Amino acid sequence: MNAAINLRRIGLPRLIVHLSVLLICILWLIPTIGILVTSLREPGQIASSGWWTAFTGAAETSAARLGEPSTARQDGPNFVISGSVFDGSQEGAKKGAVRAFGTKVAAPTEFTAGNPADIGDGETLTVNEDGSYVYSKNAPFSDKRGKRVYLSIAQPASFTLDNYRTVLTSQGIGQAFVNSLTVAIPATIIPILISAFAAYALSWMHFPGRAIIIAVVVGLIVVPLQMSLIPLLKMYNEIGAFFGIASRSYVGIWLAHAAFGMPLAIYLLRNYIAGLPKEVIESARVDGASDFEIFVRIVLPLSFPALASFSIFQFLWTWNDLLVAMVFLGTGKDQLVLTGALNALLGSMGGKWEILTASAFITIIVPIIVFFALQRYLVRGLLAGSVKGG
Amino acid sequence: MASQIISAFGAVITGVFACAIYYWLSDKLLQIILPVRSGDVRRISANLKTQAAIRPWLFLGPALLLMIVYLVYPVIATFILSFYDRSGGNFVGLANYKWAATDAQFRQSIFNNILWLAVVPAACTFFGLVIAVLTDRIWWGNIAKSLIFMPMAISFVGASVIWKFIYEYRGADGTQIGLLNAIVQFFGGDPQVWIAMPIWNNFFLMVILIWIQTGFAMVILSAALRGIPEETIEAAVIDGANGWQIFWKIMVPQIWGTIAVVWTTITILVLKVFDIVLTMTNGQWNTMVLANLMFDWMFRGGGDSGRSAIIALIIMAAVTPIMIWNIRQASEDRGGH
Amino acid sequence: QELKFPPGEDAKFNWKSFEDFKAAHADIKGQSLTLFGPWRGEDEVLFNSVLAYFNAATGVNGKYSSSENYEQQIVIDTQAGSPPNIAIIPQPGLLADLSTKGFLTPLGQENADWVKTNYGSGEDWIRYGTYKGKDGEEGYFGFPFKADLKSMVWYVPENFEEAGYEVPKTMEDLLKLTDQIVEDGGVPWCIGLGSGGATGWPATDWVEDMMLRTQTPETYDKWVSNEVKFDDPAVVGAIDEFGKFAKNEKYVAGGVAAVASTDFRDSPKGLFDIPPKCYLHHQASFVPSFFPPDKELGVDADFFYMPTYASKPELGTPVLGAGTFFAITKDSPASKAFIEFLKTPIAHEVWMAQASFLTPYKGVNLHAYANDVLKKQGELLTNATTFRFDASDQMPGKIGAGAFWTGMIDYVGGKDAKTAAGEIQKAWDGLK
Amino acid sequence: MTGVTLKEIRKSYGQVKVLHGIDLEIEQGEFIVFVGPSGCGKSTLLRMIAGLETVTSGQMSIDGEVVNEVPPSRRGIAMVFQSYALYPHMTVYDNMAFGMRIARESKTEIDRRVRAAADTLQLTPYLDRLPKALSGGQRQRVAIGRAICRNPKVFLFDEPLSNLDAALRVATRIEIARLKEKLADTTMIYVTHDQVEAMTLADRIVVLSAGKIEQVGPPLELYERPANLFVARFIGSPAMNILPVTIGEPGAEASVSLKGGKSARVPIAVPTADKGKPANLGVRPEDLEISTGDDYLVEGRVLLVEALGEVTLLYLEGGAGEEPIVVKLPGTSDVSKGDIVRLKAAPEKLHLFNTEGRTYRI
Amino acid sequence: MTGVTLKEIRKSYGQVKVLHGIDLEIEQGEFIVFVGPSGCGKSTLLRMIAGLETVTSGQMSIDGEVVNEVPPSRRGIAMVFQSYALYPHMTVYDNMAFGMRIARESKTEIDRRVRAAADTLQLTPYLDRLPKALSGGQRQRVAIGRAICRNPKVFLFDEPLSNLDAALRVATRIEIARLKEKLADTTMIYVTHDQVEAMTLADRIVVLSAGKIEQVGPPLELYERPANLFVARFIGSPAMNILPVTIGEPGAEASVSLKGGKSARVPIAVPTADKGKPANLGVRPEDLEISTGDDYLVEGRVLLVEALGEVTLLYLEGGAGEEPIVVKLPGTSDVSKGDIVRLKAAPEKLHLFNTEGRTYRI
Numbered sequence A: 001m002n003a004a005i006n007l008r009r010i011g012l013p014r015l016i017v018h019l020s021v022l023l024i025c026i027l028w029l030i031p032t033i034g035i036l037v038t039s040l041r042e043p044g045q046i047a048s049s050g051w052w053t054a055f056t057g058a059a060e061t062s063a064a065r066l067g068e069p070s071t072a073r074q075d076g077p078n079f080v081i082s083g084s085v086f087d088g089s090q091e092g093a094k095k096g097a098v099r100a101f102g103t104k105v106a107a108p109t110e111f112t113a114g115n116p117a118d119i120g121d122g123e124t125l126t127v128n129e130d131g132s133y134v135y136s137k138n139a140p141f142s143d144k145r146g147k148r149v150y151l152s153i154a155q156p157a158s159f160t161l162d163n164y165r166t167v168l169t170s171q172g173i174g175q176a177f178v179n180s181l182t183v184a185i186p187a188t189i190i191p192i193l194i195s196a197f198a199a200y201a202l203s204w205m206h207f208p209g210r211a212i213i214i215a216v217v218v219g220l221i222v223v224p225l226q227m228s229l230i231p232l233l234k235m236y237n238e239i240g241a242f243f244g245i246a247s248r249s250y251v252g253i254w255l256a257h258a259a260f261g262m263p264l265a266i267y268l269l270r271n272y273i274a275g276l277p278k279e280v281i282e283s284a285r286v287d288g289a290s291d292f293e294i295f296v297r298i299v300l301p302l303s304f305p306a307l308a309s310f311s312i313f314q315f316l317w318t319w320n321d322l323l324v325a326m327v328f329l330g331t332g333k334d335q336l337v338l339t340g341a342l343n344a345l346l347g348s349m350g351g352k353w354e355i356l357t358a359s360a361f362i363t364i365i366v367p368i369i370v371f372f373a374l375q376r377y378l379v380r381g382l383l384a385g386s387v388k389g390g
Numbered sequence B: 001m002a003s004q005i006i007s008a009f010g011a012v013i014t015g016v017f018a019c020a021i022y023y024w025l026s027d028k029l030l031q032i033i034l035p036v037r038s039g040d041v042r043r044i045s046a047n048l049k050t051q052a053a054i055r056p057w058l059f060l061g062p063a064l065l066l067m068i069v070y071l072v073y074p075v076i077a078t079f080i081l082s083f084y085d086r087s088g089g090n091f092v093g094l095a096n097y098k099w100a101a102t103d104a105q106f107r108q109s110i111f112n113n114i115l116w117l118a119v120v121p122a123a124c125t126f127f128g129l130v131i132a133v134l135t136d137r138i139w140w141g142n143i144a145k146s147l148i149f150m151p152m153a154i155s156f157v158g159a160s161v162i163w164k165f166i167y168e169y170r171g172a173d174g175t176q177i178g179l180l181n182a183i184v185q186f187f188g189g190d191p192q193v194w195i196a197m198p199i200w201n202n203f204f205l206m207v208i209l210i211w212i213q214t215g216f217a218m219v220i221l222s223a224a225l226r227g228i229p230e231e232t233i234e235a236a237v238i239d240g241a242n243g244w245q246i247f248w249k250i251m252v253p254q255i256w257g258t259i260a261v262v263w264t265t266i267t268i269l270v271l272k273v274f275d276i277v278l279t280m281t282n283g284q285w286n287t288m289v290l291a292n293l294m295f296d297w298m299f300r301g302g303g304d305s306g307r308s309a310i311i312a313l314i315i316m317a318a319v320t321p322i323m324i325w326n327i328r329q330a331s332e333d334r335g336g337h
Numbered sequence C: 001q002e003l004k005f006p007p008g009e010d011a012k013f014n015w016k017s018f019e020d021f022k023a024a025h026a027d028i029k030g031q032s033l034t035l036f037g038p039w040r041g042e043d044e045v046l047f048n049s050v051l052a053y054f055n056a057a058t059g060v061n062g063k064y065s066s067s068e069n070y071e072q073q074i075v076i077d078t079q080a081g082s083p084p085n086i087a088i089i090p091q092p093g094l095l096a097d098l099s100t101k102g103f104l105t106p107l108g109q110e111n112a113d114w115v116k117t118n119y120g121s122g123e124d125w126i127r128y129g130t131y132k133g134k135d136g137e138e139g140y141f142g143f144p145f146k147a148d149l150k151s152m153v154w155y156v157p158e159n160f161e162e163a164g165y166e167v168p169k170t171m172e173d174l175l176k177l178t179d180q181i182v183e184d185g186g187v188p189w190c191i192g193l194g195s196g197g198a199t200g201w202p203a204t205d206w207v208e209d210m211m212l213r214t215q216t217p218e219t220y221d222k223w224v225s226n227e228v229k230f231d232d233p234a235v236v237g238a239i240d241e242f243g244k245f246a247k248n249e250k251y252v253a254g255g256v257a258a259v260a261s262t263d264f265r266d267s268p269k270g271l272f273d274i275p276p277k278c279y280l281h282h283q284a285s286f287v288p289s290f291f292p293p294d295k296e297l298g299v300d301a302d303f304f305y306m307p308t309y310a311s312k313p314e315l316g317t318p319v320l321g322a323g324t325f326f327a328i329t330k331d332s333p334a335s336k337a338f339i340e341f342l343k344t345p346i347a348h349e350v351w352m353a354q355a356s357f358l359t360p361y362k363g364v365n366l367h368a369y370a371n372d373v374l375k376k377q378g379e380l381l382t383n384a385t386t387f388r389f390d391a392s393d394q395m396p397g398k399i400g401a402g403a404f405w406t407g408m409i410d411y412v413g414g415k416d417a418k419t420a421a422g423e424i425q426k427a428w429d430g431l432k
Numbered sequence D, E: 001m002t003g004v005t006l007k008e009i010r011k012s013y014g015q016v017k018v019l020h021g022i023d024l025e026i027e028q029g030e031f032i033v034f035v036g037p038s039g040c041g042k043s044t045l046l047r048m049i050a051g052l053e054t055v056t057s058g059q060m061s062i063d064g065e066v067v068n069e070v071p072p073s074r075r076g077i078a079m080v081f082q083s084y085a086l087y088p089h090m091t092v093y094d095n096m097a098f099g100m101r102i103a104r105e106s107k108t109e110i111d112r113r114v115r116a117a118a119d120t121l122q123l124t125p126y127l128d129r130l131p132k133a134l135s136g137g138q139r140q141r142v143a144i145g146r147a148i149c150r151n152p153k154v155f156l157f158d159e160p161l162s163n164l165d166a167a168l169r170v171a172t173r174i175e176i177a178r179l180k181e182k183l184a185d186t187t188m189i190y191v192t193h194d195q196v197e198a199m200t201l202a203d204r205i206v207v208l209s210a211g212k213i214e215q216v217g218p219p220l221e222l223y224e225r226p227a228n229l230f231v232a233r234f235i236g237s238p239a240m241n242i243l244p245v246t247i248g249e250p251g252a253e254a255s256v257s258l259k260g261g262k263s264a265r266v267p268i269a270v271p272t273a274d275k276g277k278p279a280n281l282g283v284r285p286e287d288l289e290i291s292t293g294d295d296y297l298v299e300g301r302v303l304l305v306e307a308l309g310e311v312t313l314l315y316l317e318g319g320a321g322e323e324p325i326v327v328k329l330p331g332t333s334d335v336s337k338g339d340i341v342r343l344k345a346a347p348e349k350l351h352l353f354n355t356e357g358r359t360y361r362i
């Protein structure tokens, strides 16, 4: 039972609630659907028509070239070229039903398909819906190349998985995926472990300076991380040089991610852990458990919802991170994380919408799985300590 | 590939294990140095006392160490840098501070940041609350919640890309590929260059962050709402309050503490997030915010560490009052154990 | 790595240079070399194909990497003391910055001399690679490799043909053609300044081209060094020249409002729309990669040199360009060897033969260019009387990649040239 | 004129039937207490009267008007919850004024009524405090005050005292008793499972069990003449001792024989048909005395002695039943653990129930 | 041999002094109950014995050994908390085994002790359940079981029953009484503010008030011979009636005069020095009877009658004091509201306290 159930009795018609939630969900989903659809479209179409038109199919104008004058037959006084606009046209007009055609780029839909059109100079052109055409002239054709015509072709809705194929089969993506996991999993678990210990100490142990440490931790939440990159990397390099080891390693990035997420983790976990019932912990103390045992055997299992909630956030952040990974792990092919690898596909100037959107979807998948796996803890876990009775 | 996975798996295990082993070993060590299992009670008691004095620091140690190295030290370094010139080599006194006081772009950023701070946390909290209340009342509420939470899983850059497809502008005669303009045009309006509209463009950028963060607010507030005693609501029903009144006068005041936490968290996020502005406008059309300005001064064209340090300090200073208030709130709430 | 073109097989390549290089650098086998640069996507593939020849010749393990956060990354890496061996830098401004902070290893006079003699407008190229080091001494730091040509206007030949337009030879003609297209009911120009985090930069190319067409190269250089102020009438005039095109509702597709917000990558697509959104597009040599995939260069799309004013013959045929510089950020024999490698024709030809690569190196076989359009560009580059490097890339980062962009966005958005330029100058003053 | 009328009220939650047809007439001004074991449906019934739960079937009227579809705020009721349900963010004053503010009463009227209620309940000094700064008893008084301010026709209480400690419970109980006199015209319906409350406050008690009414009547009637075994065991603390017997001689004054072999005369009429049938003899702990002679009913070994000063409780085993027999002796007693004692009771204090649990008394 | 000895135990939280020097000797095997009003320091004292709070000053020994500095787990104590404090993520078995596992006991030993405790408390069927699947009473039993498993020398209970409902409270109370017998050697210290628990369970009761011991003694002694007014009022429910009097004739059998003019003889010695001084006459509600003659103590109008069946409570005003006088009459009574009744009491049931509240009885 929850409070909101009571609202129902108040009489706000339930239908309105359903409708408004539906509306909100749709509003919230539209952007995501937008990229999903975009990622399934062909690159050429993305920039030329809105993604929402992808379902309906669209009339697309394209150019085609008629047969070479050399293929003309003489038919009475006329010279005739015939064939299909879809044949061997190097313009690559996609097949579909021709709706209209024209001979001037400025007026590509001047004539409707199927009707003979008088295009001057004694020439007539008929393009049928199926693409077959008859082009005749009352004199021999004189142009060197085949005539260009412009067609309005109705195209059925078409989608392609090519973008995903491109992304998924690109070199090193599997490695990058593994790298991403190698970074993200410890970078999620380590800070949680460390901050849970710290949060326990800050809520259940007595020692001088506790209040100050809490205040400092909370204050550190706001440190902009860009600021710390240079001094830290410098330090890594010095350490690396001193011990003669690589300065860029997984350990380095784990610790960096752990540290950057630490203040928020401690803040959230302390909220929760401090809210655990005092008697349970005292009872364990009477049972002879040391603080270490209390933490491991009582507090840790009881804080699972909070830990799960925070791990979602920490995971999302490490998974989606690019900057920290590039700086602390490096940019070599074998060091790239997924975000980096996908990024490399974009080209120096960017602008590959189809790749961008497909990669966005691919990167979403893992966080979404994590989210759904831990979601049931999220609802009650997060900050549950700050909620009475929660 | 298989070997990669194995070595990655090995790394993951070792990393996590090494971290866990520290706590385990340090505790073991403590037990060995100060034995408490057997021996004279007086001795044991003394040992336990010493243990109790040492143990908090063992627990806190790694966290403190990490934070000092990764956060405190850079903050101090930043503070020192703020008195040096762009290369960090020459002491320039308060010159950077003077610059900040007079720079127009800096002022613009502060103004925009205030806008962001006024709008985004409020909007996220408000929408989060409304959605939490509504979704709690329907059977498919959890599905709805998941959908609304989903943008959290998208990186900021990814999200910005998504929204580009919404704000995209094509001239009035062309076909719009931006949804917003398509809608405007459908209803007979003139398409607009949303991200270039003075002042308003800030709001269009904020929408993106709101879109992402509302899920976060929703999840937390929904948990808080469940904590409201049902009877207070029934009492209000009997007192004749309608849904609206119950929401505003009974439910919201009771979860005020949680609202404050959500608000604070999002406020901090707003101050730190710069990816959205960077990808959408890079601060053009007067959309610059502090985080971007800092980023700009830090990296563009070789960087100016002094000025970027100033901006970083300002960002931190801006949040301090909020954090102090929050700490007060927290210690009031639970009085400490 | 496989070599794209098997050595010795195709006569258009200068295989001898490859073999010579191989013979001269057998001693560094097994060393490793890291290169960090701005190229991603196809460019990365192409560069790697060049690198493969170096690796094959020397047995060095050369690795190239790149990043979206390229600019931050190089700042962070150099300052933190873990730079790559070679940094590939497209902005002289950044190069200058790194050299003054002492992060670059000088390449020495012999390299400078080599460039001077072997590159078209070699002196200009040296200038863009020469900066003060940490000690205040001038040194030669950046080896140019891969150039971009900016003074180009792209068009669709068949559209021109159909409408009966001629490629303009002078700026006056270009303006006339512009009006003609409007008269015919079309829209002449596609201009897009959008570029996410770098929005505004395409406008700087316009302004620079206009500077070179209205002012002497010396004024241009002074502008770069801010001896000529940004709000100097010379500069304001050039901005207004750009405004003639960009701020005329009838001249630009989508109207003036679209200029600043249209992405520069989407903007050229208007040329190929049916009916065409526009007939002309001013953009650098890289732009064909944003054409629809089925467009064949030279047939479906072509370019002409952004013409000069017939009324100002004394300015000659200035060419605006850009390029990338290879700088040694961590010295090693392999690094040095790589710079040597860049002096071999084969290093250039391998890329030339594939796509989107121009070089001012006079020693390459022009037939190696993948198509005529590229070749035409290459000739333009080698034959230029004046070559000027993109000004915004040489200005301090906060100006060339900041205030200048913002100023141009503001200008297109409605501010007058004088005010916009004034603000840029103010920002510049703020840096001093 | 009736206060509240319930006709065949039924309630189901989905498949689960919770109330199986409740018929009850409550007079205006009456104080009715619902008692019954946990889960029997007391709260549900009360909440249905309040309008917080819908009525599945049946008809409910308040003040002569059918209210099945009337929202809570229009029923002229006020409710006091077990958990106080104060608005934690409002002062005492605001808590009491909330309903009237919602109803857009004038400021002066609100003030008058709040102050009057506060006066009655001695809450005037606390009007500006927040609930968290009040003790449990004061909180409950505020909840009552809030209800009073509504000027209800029907006053509903759902276990209002069960969160209070013993001393406060007594004090607040007396408070409610006073209130009952003061608001003599207001119908009050009170749910509890505390006997003392039920006995002391009620005009009539309604004993519910598993969604059915077991007995309705004034407290002493329930105590003295329970209609069935359930009510007999439910009313009175410690509960009535039940001894299995067989009917010996039926008739106007029946005789029954106990397991131990003893038999007793009971001044209760038993139909002849029941001769020889098993039955249950009920006797309250306070009605048992220690017998020194032979006229005892049962005999048993003392398991436990609880001396409470004023009374002493003995728990005996080895009686006829399996549960220990409880005896309540006035004052202190010198019986100690392990003693064998014999117990007797005045015949008129005995109760007799048939195998279905119904009383033999008329 | 003593179980627990407290010498001059004091406790302050910062500036706030909570306990002001507690001296107490508890014998091994004794069942001691701490009672007192809320906030008087009962829990604090108990938690100090447990080692959960530090001792500010004074000496505390358990089993002859000073334990001021000894941690809880080494004191040989076990504690049962009001809120059960079970480990919610462990089964009943694991809850009980936890302490022994921490102490590295052998598996078989653990199993033996857990099963023994579960047997004692009838928890065997629930050993595999999680606490959330248990009822309140079962949970409390698990908490007790967990304590038993520790084989403690001293067993500490902090209001273990106050979260249970009335019926369960009675049942669990009896359970604890049984336990007390079973573990005759174990010292038990029990905090409550429920009188019945205190009276029924305690060997000796310690009455605390504001951080001081008011009286220590067996339950009936406290009931019959309260050392002072505080104890007198605190023990017994309803509380003792206190009537202000003045000492008339001091001596071995003093005479006092009441406000109403009546005077009474009290078989209590009063020093002559106190002649004419005001004093307080105490009489328990159950010791008052209705007097038909003239030998009454006080007279008053009936404010309220509470008929509980077994007893009837009368509340009288207009007596000598300001608080209503409470009378507890056995059975039912025909006195009704508004009647004027006269009350008498046997002289030996009277208590007399001086102005400082100390009893005159030796």
Ligand SMILES: Nc1ncnc2c1ncn2[C@@H]1O[C@H](COP(=O)(O)OP(=O)(O)OP(=O)(O)O)[C@@H](O)[C@H]1O
Pocket: D013, D016, D018, D036, D037, D038, D039, D040, D041, D042, D043, D044, D045, D193
């Ligand atoms: N919302 C509900 N859905 C399903 N069953 C319910 C619901 N509310 C109550 N019940 C069931 O209805 C029955 C009656 O509940 P009710 O709360 O009226 O009991 P009660 O007599 O008040 O008990 P208590 O003395 O414990 O308060 C119980 O068996 C309960 O489980």
Ligand SMILES: Nc1ncnc2c1ncn2[C@@H]1O[C@H](COP(=O)(O)OP(=O)(O)OP(=O)(O)O)[C@@H](O)[C@H]1O
Pocket: E013, E016, E018, E036, E037, E038, E039, E040, E041, E042, E043, E044, E045, E193
């Ligand atoms: N941690 C603390 N800091 C300050 N004062 C405290 C603390 N714990 C208890 N007190 C104070 O000490 C006094 C005694 O508290 P204690 O809990 O022992 O009372 P109690 O007799 O157990 O009351 P109750 O019956 O309500 O449990 C109270 O006034 C309380 O406010």
Ligand SMILES: [Mg+2]
Pocket: D042, D043, D044
């Ligand atoms: Mg109930």
Ligand SMILES: [Mg+2]
Pocket: E042, E043, E044
């Ligand atoms: Mg207590």
